[in-house]
Amino acid sequence: MARKLLLENINVPGIHTFDVYRQNGGYRSVEKAIKSMTPDAIVEEVKTSGLRGRGGAGFPTGMKWSFLAKPEGRERYLVCNADESEPGTFKDRYLMTHIPHLLIEGMIVSSFALGAKTSYIYVRGEMMPQIRILERAIAEAKNAGFLGKNILGSGYDLELYVQPGGGAYICGEETALIESLEGKRGNPRIKPPFPAISGVWACPTVVNNVETIAAVVPIINDGGDEYAKVGNGRSTGTKLISASGNLKKPGVYEIELGLPVEEFIYSDEYCGGIANGKRLKAVVAGGSSVPILPANLILNTINGQPRLMSYESLSDGGFQSGSMLGSGGFIAFDEDQCIVRNTWNFSRFYHHESCGQCSPCREGTGWMEKVLHRLEYGHGKMSDIDLLVDVSKKIEGNTICPLGDAAAWPVASAIRHFRDEFEWHVTNPKEAMERNYGLAKYADPLPKLEEVVSEN
Amino acid sequence: MSDKVKVTIDGITVEVEPGTSILNAARQIGGDIVPPAMCYYSKLEGSGGKCRTCLVKVNKGSEKDPRPMPKLVASCRTGVMDGMEVQNITSPEVIEARKGVVEILLINHPLDCPICDQAGECHLQDLSYEHGVGDTRYEFERRTFDKIDIGDKIQLHMTRCILCYRCVYVANQITDNRVHGILGRGDASEISTYIEKAIDNDFSGNVIDVCPVGALTDKTFRFKNRVWFTKPVDAHRDCPTCKGKVTLWYKGDEVLRVTGRKDQFGEVEDFICNTCRFETKNTNSWIIEGPRHIAQTSVISANHYEFAPLPVIKENQVLIEANKVEFERATKI
Ligand SMILES: Cc1cc2nc3c(=O)[nH]c(=O)nc-3n(C[C@H](O)[C@H](O)[C@H](O)COP(=O)(O)O)c2cc1C
Ligand code: SF4
Ligand code: SF4
Ligand code: FES
Numbered sequence: 001m002a003r004k005l006l007l008e009n010i011n012v013p014g015i016h017t018f019d020v021y022r023q024n025g026g027y028r029s030v031e032k033a034i035k036s037m038t039p040d041a042i043v044e045e046v047k048t049s050g051l052r053g054r055g056g057a058g059f060p061t062g063m064k065w066s067f068l069a070k071p072e073g074r075e076r077y078l079v080c081n082a083d084e085s086e087p088g089t090f091k092d093r094y095l096m097t098h099i100p101h102l103l104i105e106g107m108i109v110s111s112f113a114l115g116a117k118t119s120y121i122y123v124r125g126e127m128m129p130q131i132r133i134l135e136r137a138i139a140e141a142k143n144a145g146f147l148g149k150n151i152l153g154s155g156y157d158l159e160l161y162v163q164p165g166g167g168a169y170i171c172g173e174e175t176a177l178i179e180s181l182e183g184k185r186g187n188p189r190i191k192p193p194f195p196a197i198s199g200v201w202a203c204p205t206v207v208n209n210v211e212t213i214a215a216v217v218p219i220i221n222d223g224g225d226e227y228a229k230v231g232n233g234r235s236t237g238t239k240l241i242s243a244s245g246n247l248k249k250p251g252v253y254e255i256e257l258g259l260p261v262e263e264f265i266y267s268d269e270y271c272g273g274i275a276n277g278k279r280l281k282a283v284v285a286g287g288s289s290v291p292i293l294p295a296n297l298i299l300n301t302i303n304g305q306p307r308l309m310s311y312e313s314l315s316d317g318g319f320q321s322g323s324m325l326g327s328g329g330f331i332a333f334d335e336d337q338c339i340v341r342n343t344w345n346f347s348r349f350y351h352h353e354s355c356g357q358c359s360p361c362r363e364g365t366g367w368m369e370k371v372l373h374r375l376e377y378g379h380g381k382m383s384d385i386d387l388l389v390d391v392s393k394k395i396e397g398n399t400i401c402p403l404g405d406a407a408a409w410p411v412a413s414a415i416r417h418f419r420d421e422f423e424w425h426v427t428n429p430k431e432a433m434e435r436n437y438g439l440a441k442y443a444d445p446l447p448k449l450e451e452v453v454s455e456n
Numbered sequence: 457m458s459d460k461v462k463v464t465i466d467g468i469t470v471e472v473e474p475g476t477s478i479l480n481a482a483r484q485i486g487g488d489i490v491p492p493a494m495c496y497y498s499k500l501e502g503s504g505g506k507c508r509t510c511l512v513k514v515n516k517g518s519e520k521d522p523r524p525m526p527k528l529v530a531s532c533r534t535g536v537m538d539g540m541e542v543q544n545i546t547s548p549e550v551i552e553a554r555k556g557v558v559e560i561l562l563i564n565h566p567l568d569c570p571i572c573d574q575a576g577e578c579h580l581q582d583l584s585y586e587h588g589v590g591d592t593r594y595e596f597e598r599r600t601f602d603k604i605d606i607g608d609k610i611q612l613h614m615t616r617c618i619l620c621y622r623c624v625y626v627a628n629q630i631t632d633n634r635v636h637g638i639l640g641r642g643d644a645s646e647i648s649t650y651i652e653k654a655i656d657n658d659f660s661g662n663v664i665d666v667c668p669v670g671a672l673t674d675k676t677f678r679f680k681n682r683v684w685f686t687k688p689v690d691a692h693r694d695c696p697t698c699k700g701k702v703t704l705w706y707k708g709d710e711v712l713r714v715t716g717r718k719d720q721f722g723e724v725e726d727f728i729c730n731t732c733r734f735e736t737k738n739t740n741s742w743i744i745e746g747p748r749h750i751a752q753t754s755v756i757s758a759n760h761y762e763f764a765p766l767p768v769i770k771e772n773q774v775l776i777e778a779n780k781v782e783f784e785r786a787t788k789i
Binding site: 168366397 | 504506508527528530556557559560561563593594637638640641642645
């Protein structure tokens with residue numbers, strides 16, 4: 001059984017209540033941090049741990065914290081990003097539903113480390129039950145003296161608020177989230193300035209993902225060194241993976257970073273293999289925004305190394321033959337799934353969620369969706385495939401926020417790896433309406449694919 | 457001055473105040489190397505960054521940190537650093553990206569120039585002429601909206617809007633209580649007032665001048681004439697509300713339209729009030745200063761009696777060399 005740092009007590013009955021959580025060692029890190037550590041020492045500890053942001057970009061958390069500007073007489077804010085709306089990702093919701101005090105505990109320690117006296121948890125609007133759960137947990141913690149004025153007699157005050165969002169994916173982007181938190185339309189800001197300099201109400205702000213903040217708890221309890229021993233290379237610690245798609249046992253798993261992808265999919269400890277005895281065709285490893293990979297490239301890197309669940313290994317091969325860990329939304333597709341249809345579905349999402357501020361994303365996402373729709377429904381042309389690649393290039397890198405890239409990558413990667421299937425939709429439109437392309441060569445041993453890749 | 461910073465754009469070096477954007481540094485150089493700007497407007501705080509037509513490539517970040525920037529950047533919202541090296545028209549990558557932006561801006565545009573009052577002074581027209589491609593690859597129905605009146609003087613033709621947000625910033629700037637803005641999201645966004653309410657403000661007419669396309673037009677000029685058949689004349693009057701410095705657009709003896717005075721980048725010098733714009737169309741009310749200079753590249757000058765002033769590069773031999781094409785075009789008459 002691999003080590004669990006976040007979900008160890010998830011199955012303890014009543015762990016969502018303060019009392020049970022406390023009896024199981026909860027809030028120890030708050031006591032330790034506030035009574036025996038300075039804020040700077042906590043930041044150092046997080047740096048030592050090697051923790052990287054779990055919200056998608058994987059930026060080192062300790063470093064992000066040390067960038068926070070600390071001008072005299074200015075408030076500083078910590079905002080927890082609980083907007084989780086990436087298709088395929090549902091780990092934050094799971095954590096908040098079942099073990100809300102872990103997040104509250106992490107928020108207290110992190111706020112103390114950053115010198116924030118007011119902190120926010122910005123929760124996606126659709127997650128009403130989780131909002132209630134968190135509010136209740138905050139009230140319990142406050143009651144026990146872990147929040148509010150003079151926490152544990154230390155003189156440190158902290159107010160923690162839950163702010164429901166309106167239910168827009170773009171409000172998960174940190175600057176759009178800040179705008180929305182301020183009560184404005186959730187348009188991403190143009191950077192610089194970065195939130196560390198000017199965030200909420202133009203004050204220095206740190207935005208972190210739910211899981212990132214929760215991971216601060218074991219780091220403070222056991223020490224950054226101990227945390228860094230878990231994991232693989234620069235991917236330290238554990239990661240929550242939201243597994244979905246055609247798996248025998250979909251769900252949220254806490255894995256040690258560096259676990260082989262093959263073991264994650266096929267072992268009984270995790271997903272238990274592909275459902276209904278089918279074969280694996282493709283995987284989106286880190287939420288809908290990251291490049292999709294065919295079965296052979298997700299199990300092994302292009303150099304024939306086994307692919308691991310870590311930041312480095314998943315991105316091995318760059319965009320030619322790799323992907324990204326992203327937010328850990330692991331979607332598996334079996335041989336009966338249609339890649340064209342899935343790509344269209346993703347692009348429909350990005351078209352719907354673009355904030356519309358900058359032209360390439362606003363217009364380009366809609367264009368791609370329409371072309372993909374035409375391909376999926378048997379009216380496509382051969383030239384559409386290159387058109388899609390071209391439009392995705394016109395968006396990628398040319399926009400205000402990374403949503404443009406997130407919309408472009410799934411399309412570009414699907415065509416890069418599954419061009420045959422797209423072409424088959426054009427050449428056999430009738431058939432494509434009745435059956436799917438199937439597994440084809442997408443699970444074949446690698447060398448064959450290497451030729452295809454090197455042609456590009 | 458020693459606290460100025462040096463920036464090189466397409467091989468031409470200029471010294472500017474710290475904090476200047478790349479776009480404004482380029483405007484100080486002038487000529488062909490100025491990136492086109494559809495959303496940035498120097499008089500509107502916070503504007504820019506949205507249309508992405510002004511993308512440029514930064515080959516060298518600064519003297520201190522010479523690394524190139526990984527992506528193309530919006531020149532209107534990126535500050536210069538000492539020693540920065542920028543490529544605009546000398547970078548094929550920039551040209552390609554700009555072509556892409558223009559194509560994308562046009563996919564949902566109605567291209568109804570023959571019946572649009574803005575034709576002739578439309579920045580999108582100029583942009584597609586200079587940077588666009590002849591054909592569109594977009595084969596779907598274009599987005600359309602109904603026309604709406606924002607009060608009795610301004611008409612909003614949302615179908616033509618490129619969502620540059622300029623009019624929103626005008627409204628932000630002229631009033632604490634903005635009643636118009638963007639509704640909806642993504643390509644379903646639209647400019648609107650709250651339940652089509654009129655914008656009740658002395659300066660609301662300026663949204664017409666800042667709009668780069670024909671989305672916000674002057675109802676008092678509607679279909680009166682094509683702009684290139686009218687003659688622009690600078691004039692002023694003693695106005696209690698604004699500075700009263702305007703351009704009058706004549707057809708014969710009749711003033712068809714009053715606008716702010718636009719510079720070579722299409723920006724007005726001063727915002728004018730609605731009384732000057734909509735209610736004062738009588739020559740007697742104005743003190744005439746003389747013909748308005750119109751950039752020679754503009755279609756308006758096609759029918760014009762006075763040729764354009766030479767661009768800023770007139771005197772500096774180095775800049776003339778670097779901007780040969782622009783120079784020849786500007787001096788060919
Ligand atoms: C379009 C878009 C949506 C995002 N949605 C989320 C989200 O739902 N949750 C999240 O934690 N981060 C999201 N992010 C990433 C955040 O911008 C930010 O990087 C993250 O919250 C930083 O936290 P971390 O350093 O702990 O990962 C999103 C980014 C983009 C561009
Ligand atoms: S990339 Fe898309 S979502 Fe991001 S700011 Fe631009 S239009 Fe909005
Ligand atoms: S109406 Fe005109 S000024 Fe306003 S956003 Fe649209 S194009 Fe820009
Ligand atoms: S002018 Fe710079 S992005 Fe529009």
